[in-house]
Amino acid sequence: xxxxxxxxxIRGFDASDAxxxxxxWNESLGPNAPHNDPAVSxxxxxxxxxxxxxVATINGVLAxxxxxxxxxxxxxxxxxxxxxxxxxxxxxxxxxKHAEAALAKLGxxxxxxxxxxxxxxxxxxxxxxxxxxxxxxxxxKRLY
Numbered sequence: 073x074x075x076x077x078x079x080x081x082i083r084g085f086d087a088s089d090a091x092x093x094x095x096x097w098n099e100s101l102g103p104n105a106p107h108n109d110p111a112v113s114x115x116x117x118x119x120x121x122x123x124x125x126x127v128a129t130i131n132g133v134l135a136x137x138x139x140x141x142x143x144x145x146x147x148x149x150x151x152x153x154x155x156x157x158x159x160x161x162x163x164x165x166x167x168x169k170h171a172e173a174a175l176a177k178l179g180x181x182x183x184x185x186x187x188x189x190x191x192x193x194x195x196x197x198x199x200x201x202x203x204x205x206x207x208x209x210x211x212x213k214r215l216y
Contacts, residue, residue, distance in 0.1 A: 078130040079130065080166065082128045082166060083127060084122070085114075093137055096134060096153050096155060097110045097113075097137070113151065124139065124171065124175070126170055126174075128154075135155050136152070137151065138150075140174060142180050146182055146184050149171055165197075168198075168201055185203070
């Protein structure tokens with residue numbers, strides 16, 4: 073597939089996208105994210121912050137997704153995923169830039185994101201987009 077001959081459209085998530093998004097996340101994220109149930113993530117995003125959930129389509133078929141969040145202090149990028157067969161064609165970068173623009177429009181001054189330290193390819197991807205590794209330790213606690 074050559075994306076330059078295809079129409080890439082980035083738009084807001086629609087409920088009719090749920091099945092395709094779930095399949096993409098399961099394929100892309102695989103067993104490395106067993107605590108992230110796509111159905112729960114989608115439901116919670118739609119209930120709390122639906123305007124920062126975007127999908128990329130090529131000729132009407134889902135090609136990628138990105139969820140962003142903003143709490144009035146910091147922006148976040150969550151769950152960037154591109155169909156494996158369509159990677160390295162600029163879709164992920166376009167999704168990130170779309171999310172950045174949406175966050176900037178809300179007044180967001182800084183965006184954070186988390187990448188597993190072992191995922192050097194993804195770290196390099198974000199560094200090419202201008203992100204740098206912050207000298208912080210990320211802590212987390214599962215509530216359920």
